[in-house]
Amino acid sequence: MKTVFTTGEAAKICNVSQQTIIRCFDSGQLKGFRVPGSRFRRIPRDILYKFMKDNGIPTDALESGKRKALVVDDDRDLVSLMTDVLEADGRFEVRSANNGFDAGMMVRDYRPDVIVLDVMLPDINGKEVCQRVRSDNSLDDVKIICISGMVEADKIAELRDAGANDFLQKPFEVETLLQRICRHLDMEVGDAR
Secondary structure, three states: OOOOHHHHHHHHHHHHOOOHHHHHHHOOOOOOEEOOOOOOEEEEHHHHHHHHHHOOOOHHHHHHEEEEEEEEEOOOHHHHHHHHHHHHHHHEEEEEEHHHHHHHHHHHHHOOOEEEOOEEEEEEEEHHHHHHOOOOOOOOOOOEEEOOOOOOHHHHHHHHHOOOOOOOOOOHHHHHHHHHHHHHOOOOOOOOO
C-alpha cells in the first residue's frame, strides 16, 4: 500500500485539481514535506487521510489503496477476461464500458488511473477518445493503453500522437497487458497480494 503521495496523486484521491492540493500544501492546511533539492511536494498517507476527514472528503479512494482501471471494448468476452485478470491481481478496482460514449461518461466520474481502450469501437474510434481525454487537463495523469487487431505502423503512430501511452496488438496475453499497466503506473509487476 502506498504511504506517500505526490500532489497529483493526492488531487486524484481527493477528486480536486492538483492546484488545489498545492495551494493547501503551500498555505499549511495540508502538511507534508519537500523532496530535498527539488520543488516537489510529498504528502504522507496518514496526513492526507486526516486532511480528507477534516474537510469532509470521502476517504474510500484512499482506504481501498487500489488503482482504478477502465476497460473499454465491445467484445464482452475480452472485457470479462481482462477484468478477471486485473481483479485477481488484487491491486485494481475495475470498471468497464462497451462503447465510446459510456467510456467518456465514466472517465469523468470514475477518474481512472489507466484506460485499456479498444481502438475500433462501434460508435467512436480510439484516436478520438484519446484526444478527448488529453484535452481535459484534470486527466493528465491517466495512462491510455490502446488495443486493436490493426497493425499499420502509421495508425499506431497516430494513436501515440493523440495521447496513447502504449499499444498492444490483438490477440495478446492478458498477463502482458497486466505487465504493461504495472509499468505505466510504476507498480511492481506480479506483486499481487
